[in-house]
Amino acid sequence: MHQPSIDAELLPALAVPDLQRTLPRESAAFVRVDTSLRTYWHTLFDVCPELLTLADPDGLRIFQPFMAWAAAERLTMNWTFYIWAYRWLCQSEFADRLPDGLAQSMLAASAARWATVDRGRHAGIVLTDACAALPTLVVGWKCDRVDGARRVERIGLEEPLDAPPGRFGHFLVPGFSLDTFPGWMAIPR
Amino acid sequence: MKLGFNFTLGGTYPLVCEMARAGEMDFCELLVDNFLQIPPAELAEAFPCPVAFHIMFSRFLENEQSALEALAERLRDYIAVMRPLYVSDHIATFSHEGRQLYHLAEVDYATAYPAVRARVQWWQELLGTRVHLENYPSIMAGGRDAPAFFERLAADTGCGVLFDVSNAVCAWRNCGVALADWQPVIASASHFHVAGYGESILAPKLTLDTHDTDLAPDTLGWLHDLRAQIDAPGHTLTYERDSDIEPDAVRAELRRLRTLLGADADASPVAIQTANHAPAQH
Numbered sequence: 001m002h003q004p005s006i007d008a009e010l011l012p013a014l015a016v017p018d019l020q021r022t023l024p025r026e027s028a029a030f031v032r033v034d035t036s037l038r039t040y041w042h043t044l045f046d047v048c049p050e051l052l053t054l055a056d057p058d059g060l061r062i063f064q065p066f067m068a069w070a071a072a073e074r075l076t077m078n079w080t081f082y083i084w085a086y087r088w089l090c091q092s093e094f095a096d097r098l099p100d101g102l103a104q105s106m107l108a109a110s111a112a113r114w115a116t117v118d119r120g121r122h123a124g125i126v127l128t129d130a131c132a133a134l135p136t137l138v139v140g141w142k143c144d145r146v147d148g149a150r151r152v153e154r155i156g157l158e159e160p161l162d163a164p165p166g167r168f169g170h171f172l173v174p175g176f177s178l179d180t181f182p183g184w185m186a187i188p189r
Numbered sequence: 190m191k192l193g194f195n196f197t198l199g200g201t202y203p204l205v206c207e208m209a210r211a212g213e214m215d216f217c218e219l220l221v222d223n224f225l226q227i228p229p230a231e232l233a234e235a236f237p238c239p240v241a242f243h244i245m246f247s248r249f250l251e252n253e254q255s256a257l258e259a260l261a262e263r264l265r266d267y268i269a270v271m272r273p274l275y276v277s278d279h280i281a282t283f284s285h286e287g288r289q290l291y292h293l294a295e296v297d298y299a300t301a302y303p304a305v306r307a308r309v310q311w312w313q314e315l316l317g318t319r320v321h322l323e324n325y326p327s328i329m330a331g332g333r334d335a336p337a338f339f340e341r342l343a344a345d346t347g348c349g350v351l352f353d354v355s356n357a358v359c360a361w362r363n364c365g366v367a368l369a370d371w372q373p374v375i376a377s378a379s380h381f382h383v384a385g386y387g388e389s390i391l392a393p394k395l396t397l398d399t400h401d402t403d404l405a406p407d408t409l410g411w412l413h414d415l416r417a418q419i420d421a422p423g424h425t426l427t428y429e430r431d432s433d434i435e436p437d438a439v440r441a442e443l444r445r446l447r448t449l450l451g452a453d454a455d456a457s458p459v460a461i462q463t464a465n466h467a468p469a470q471h
Contacts, residue, residue, distance in 0.1 A: 006331030008297035011285040028363070031391045032328045038390065039291040077289040119246055119260055123226050142226045146235040147202035176226075 004029045015040060016071045017064045040067065040077075044085060047109045050102065054094045065092065073189070079114035080187050082106040083127075083168055103129050104138065107168070108152045111140025115150035118142070124173035128184065131167055135160035137178075144176055190420045191215035191274070192447055193241065193427040194439065197223060202235075204436050209238035213443050216274055218243050218427040225263055229270035241274040241380070241425060242267070248283040249312040250296070250305060261315035268318055274425055275380050277321040277351040278312070280305065280339075295325045298334035302341070309346045321349035321380050326359035326398035327366060335360065336370040343377060350374050353382035354415065355398065355408045362396040368411055381419050383408060383446070384429040400431040403442055412449055420450045 003024060004010050010029055013019035014036040023030040044066075045052055045059050055061040066088045070077065075084050086106040089098055107127045114125045127138040135157040143150055161181055164170075169184030193216040196205050208214045216239040223245070224232055233240075244264070249257055268276060282294035296305065313320050322342070324335055339350050352375055360366040385402035389395040404412075412419065419426055428442055 005329060006297055006299075007295035007327070007329045008282070008300075008331070010329070011282070011290075011294060014285065014290055014292065014294065015288060026393060028329060028393060028395060031389050031393060031395050034391050035328075035389050035395065035397060036290065036292040036294075043291055071288075074287070076284075076287055077291070117246060119222055119225070119256070121259070121263070143199060143224060144226050145199065146224060146227060146232060147199045149199050 003027055007032070010036075015067060015077065017067050037067070043081065047112075048082065048085075048102075048105055050099060050105065051089075053099075054089075054097060062089070062092075062094065075189055078188065079110055079117055079125075080189070081113060082109040083187050084189075087167075104132065104136065104154070107138040108140075108154070111138050111152050112150055115140040115142045115152070120172075122172040122174055123176050124178070125170055126173060126178065127168065127170050128161070128164055129168055130163050139173075139178060141176065190422075190424040190426060190450065191239070192443060192450075193218050193425055194443065195243065195427055195429045195431070196220065197431055201434055204434070204439065206237055208440065208443070209236065213440055214238070216241060216425065218425075218429075219273075220245050221264065221267060221273075222246055222260075225267075229267045232267065233271045239274055240271055241427070242271075242276045243427075244276070244278040246283075247278055247312070249278060250280070250308050251283060257312070258315060261312075265317055268316065275321050275349070275351070276316060276318050277323060277349075277380065279325075280322050280342075281325055293325075295327055295329065295332060295335075298331060298338040302338065306342060306345055309342060309348050313346065313348060319347060319349055321351040321378075323351040323353050323382065324356050324360075324371075324374075326353070326356035326363075326386075326396075328359075328363050328395055328397075330364045332360045332364045333366050333370075335366065336374055340373045343374070349380065350378050351380050351382060352378040353384075353398075354411055355382070355384045355386055355404070358405070358408045358411055359386055359396045359398050362407075368414065375415060375418055378418075379421075379424050381424070381426045382429055383412060383426060400429050401433045403438060404428075404445070409445070409449060412446070416450045426450065 010033055013033045017037060020033045041063055051062055052059050066085055069088050083106055086103055111125055111127055124139055124141045137155040139153050141151045164184035165186045168187045171182050171185055192214055194214045195218045197220040205217050217236050218241045221242040247260055280296060282296055284290055324339060327335060343350055357371055384400045385404055387397050387399035389397060428446060430439055
């Protein structure tokens, strides 16, 4: 069995559990890939712990097939990570057991992640779920004070906006006031 | 030498200000790209001490040129207004085939040099300043090529190396990169990092750059060995802690670093630790 000696050789495996299994268990390469995979695991379950009530206590019945699907779909694993995890759940063995409010939680997690990792000029992001019981916007704001933090808020609407192009939609907000609706854009992959 | 602490999110702002006013730290290393929605003048007013800039998510080795040009345009304003002690960034791999890595990877030093050199030159031109680039906490044996890579990169591009002592300790423990191998890099470095490290969950145990705990004895031993090179006029040392930030623990580590690198360093009991700590062999 080939034993990789440089980190770059492991790039294809860093987000793909199936490829970890091709490495010798007692190798540094195996543990290095494990360390990478755990980062994705924590990103998912630390933020959405309710997912652990759906499956096994360590979440692997969700984590491993989701990561395999994400790799097959070539998902970028950017701020949309949680939304795509939810979409996978909707077509998984867990589809008929998804708790109420999970979609809103996953939208909030994606909004928070956008506010954390985006380096563009926009100050906020607005997300929506066309299947929500009530028309609601989930809004993520970047940090606007040195002693502040990113913020996520939910805004209930009296009247729904136009429907997004799919179940979920988003748009970006230039400043820290939400006073225009430029129309929904699809969720990037 | 100035001793600093890193500031990444607003929650530690009161602690940073208190420590600066009390003289417990001399400067603040600001993860500047977390705060780009705050106008430069407002951000400059916020700190009662000098600041340095640490750029985390430029991804300048792989990001699209248009995105980097837009980011650099904004960063130049902060550099002009805040006049940081230094501007730093990372030599690391942030994605693979368009998919983001949540645990950054090490570049392939044997093949990446021409592309890295070109990007470093371009990124410095865009920012209008010298950039100090941080060494990676190597896990795999390819890390043995890092010291020569950074030495060559600095010579060819004029960049600085933000020499992360504990990252070098991680590389030593994981793949045996000796402190002596870094000596040419250290000799020309002005800015240094140090942090606590942790271990991988699985065995064989790897040493991981976790920033969540106190400094390890072997790291303190390396610092002691390097104190004459670190503690020099115009130099800086930043203690990084990004989680489990307990104010008393941070203050204690800063005091320990001040003592270790100051006039009392010869009396430090941690100096003997390196001799007793053998790196892992792979």
